[in-house]
């Protein structure tokens with residue numbers, strides 16, 4: 001009898017969720033064989049959740065404190081993860097980079113830093129064009145490893161629904177390693193020096209070393225005073241991705257047995273991209289029905305009205321930590337556009353978490369065809385973000401960055417002074433250019449300076 005009632009409630013919840021199927025879903029692949037998509041969906045539905053509802057709730061609580069100005073969000077990782085790069089070393093180096101950045105920020109701001117990877121599911125990409133042409137040959141654009149392959153051949157570029165299931169398994173093994181690293185002693189703050197090992201020595205590294213030395217001394221001081229440091233042996237680390245591919249997100253959406261609510265168990269936090277945030281579109285409808293913390297990217301054309309309608313749809317209860325706006329305006333526009341948006345939302349009585357993505361508004365393509373960004377533009381947008389919040393009196397609650405722990409040459413500038421000619425030496429991104437390890441640390445030091453001005 002009880003299970004009968006429960007089943008009905010679950011069915012009702014899924015029926016409400018499935019309202020998205022009648023709406024336009026932008027940026028979806030054209031799958032050649034609908035039967036094969038249905039097969040993958042059944043396969044995904046039968047797999048265990050990747051994350052648990054309680055973890056998503058905990059992240060929502062943490063984000064609520066960031067929205068109140070009591071914590072800071074560090075969200076980062078690849079533009080597009082790939083199955084091939086989901087190796088122990090590459091995952092470890094990205095986690096180490098985020099841990100190092102978090103230490104720099106925590107120490108600078110004297111406040112908790114919430115660590116969220118663009119990891120374990122960041123496999124689907126929206127594209128400006130459905131096709132790519134190279135030397136007269138036109139093929140479908142690469143849409144992320146969850147859809148097709150990066151190699152420029154007809155076979156590789158065909159959308160293959162078996163990739164949905166493969167993506168789940170790669171996410172599971174990535175998340176397993178992240179959990180091992182962050183809970184099994186590797187993220188112990190007493191390892192603060194060890195996280196720097198293995199990276200090429202450079203000025204940002206050296207600056208980090210001296211900060212790590214200060215932290216070490218502080219920890220030894222605390223231990224000598226008899227303070228129990230065991231809380232420092234583990235760290236909370238969450239995973240997030242753009243919830244773009246609804247054929248992946250829907251089968252991983254489950255009923256929380258504690259509450260009967262729906263959670264998208266593919267990641268702790270999911271975000272909606274700039275290209276799919278239409279208020280009447282499928283993505284907004286879908287995510288309005290799951291309880292995870294949700295992000296929405298807002299580009300330079302976003303109006304106060306857009307933001308308020310998104311709040312009403314995605315966060316009608318105005319629950320702290322539920323909604324994060326990730327602004328990506330471009331260095332040249334942020335100072336003009338962001339203050340009005342912040343003020344309009346504040347005046348409507350809403351308090352979302354405001355985060356800056358200083359990457360996506362600053363893209364450019366070199367004459368030789370490399371997608372890149374100038375480190376100086378990224379830093380300029382970051383400063384503009386802090387300025388806008390200072391002007392309006394709202395809280396700049398976090399950063400969202402495309403980065404890698406590898407020593408790649410994808411973004412111009414930084415103190416290594418990567419120039420256009422150097423881009424070719426180690427350009428590995430399959431989508432957007434990422435900050436390398438050193439540029440990521442440099443950025444963290446500069447954000448810490450901005451945060452010091454607030455605290």
Ligand SMILES: O=C[C@H](O)[C@H](O)COP(=O)(O)O
Pocket residue numbers: 079125126127128129431432
């Ligand atoms: O990551 C973001 C988008 O997928 C990317 O910026 C789109 O790039 P494109 O203009 O090369 O398609």
Ligand SMILES: C=C(OP(=O)(O)O)C(=O)O
Pocket residue numbers: 079126242272273274275297328357360432
């Ligand atoms: C596609 C992305 O960003 P946006 O939606 O802001 O363009 C991204 O974060 O990789």
Ligand SMILES: [Mn+2]
Pocket residue numbers: 079080360402431432
């Ligand atoms: Mn990107």
